[in-house]
Amino acid sequence: AGSGKFFVGGNWKCNGTKESITKLVSDLNNVKLEDDVDVVVAPPFLYIDQVKSSLAPRIEISAQNSWVSKGGAFTGEISVEQLKDIGCKWVILGHSERRHVIGEDDQFIGKKAAYALSEGLGVIACIGELLEEREAGKTFDVCFQQLKAYADAVPSWDGIVIAYEPVWAIGTGKVATPDQAQEVHAAVRDWLKKNVSPEVASKTRIIYGGSVNGGNCAELAKKEDIDGFLVGGASLKGPEFGTIVNSVT
Numbered sequence: 487a488g489s490g491k492f493f494v495g496g497n498w499k500c501n502g503t504k505e506s507i508t509k510l511v512s513d514l515n516n517v518k519l520e521d522d523v524d525v526v527v528a529p530p531f532l533y534i535d536q537v538k539s540s541l542a543p544r545i546e547i548s549a550q551n552s553w554v555s556k557g558g559a560f561t562g563e564i565s566v567e568q569l570k571d572i573g574c575k576w577v578i579l580g581h582s583e584r585r586h587v588i589g590e591d592d593q594f595i596g597k598k599a600a601y602a603l604s605e606g607l608g609v610i611a612c613i614g615e616l617l618e619e620r621e622a623g624k625t626f627d628v629c630f631q632q633l634k635a636y637a638d639a640v641p642s643w644d645g646i647v648i649a650y651e652p653v654w655a656i657g658t659g660k661v662a663t664p665d666q667a668q669e670v671h672a673a674v675r676d677w678l679k680k681n682v683s684p685e686v687a688s689k690t691r692i693i694y695g696g697s698v699n700g701g702n703c704a705e706l707a708k709k710e711d712i713d714g715f716l717v718g719g720a721s722l723k724g725p726e727f728g729t730i731v732n733s734v735t
């Protein structure tokens with residue numbers, strides 16, 4: 487981990503019921519979490535209110551997506567204003583499932599980030615390459631192009647946490663090695679230094695996501711440019727998520 491405050495987010499995705507989420511919240515409330523870590527969970531929209539009213543306030547709430555502009559006549563969408571109203575502090579944008587399953591493109595994601603930031607939400611801005619892109623030697627190109635779309639859209643990087651999530655590692659059990667993750671994190675930081683500013687490069691947290699669990703987090707957390715994690719599957723288990731939060735070094 488680097489010098490910024492360690493940041494661990496749990497992305498619950500489209501999982502859970504009132505009952506299972508009651509249990510998960512109670513497990514999380516019973517886990518001892520290191521003080522010096524920002525901890526955020528992202529429940530499905532439908533359960534945000536339930537989680538907000540029962541989870542210890544030490545853990546902040548994120549949404550998993552938000553609408554690209556002010557709410558209104560956009561059937562089925564959830565606005566940033568509504569997320570703030572219900573107590574969200576963060577939103578995950580550019581997740582690979584939204585890019586590759588739903589088809590959101592770089593520019594749309596950049597606009598979403600800019601709007602959420604303009605309304606005061608923090609943004610967990612995801613980037614990451616597909617397996618075929620990695621195998622074709624295009625990992626940096628893909629990540630930099632996704633970063634550029636954020637950079638072109640946002641007036642400031644305050645409030646942004648970058649999540650590097652190689653798509654081949656998400657939900658596959660195939661975690662990036664600490665060296666593979668560190669290599670991309672360092673390249674992302676260097677890109678920020680050259681294309682945004684040295685200040686933004688040094689203060690922006692770059693977290694890793696993709697099959698992080700209680701067993702592999704400690705080795706990853708030792709790496710200089712890994713400032714935390716975005717966790718999917720393992721965030722659905724309270725004690726294991728606690729282990730990941732407490733892997734801060």
Ligand code: PEP
Pocket residue numbers: 497651655656657658659695696697698716717718719720
């Ligand atoms: C994610 O979806 O952000 C993620 C990292 O998932 P998993 O931990 O399950 O690979």
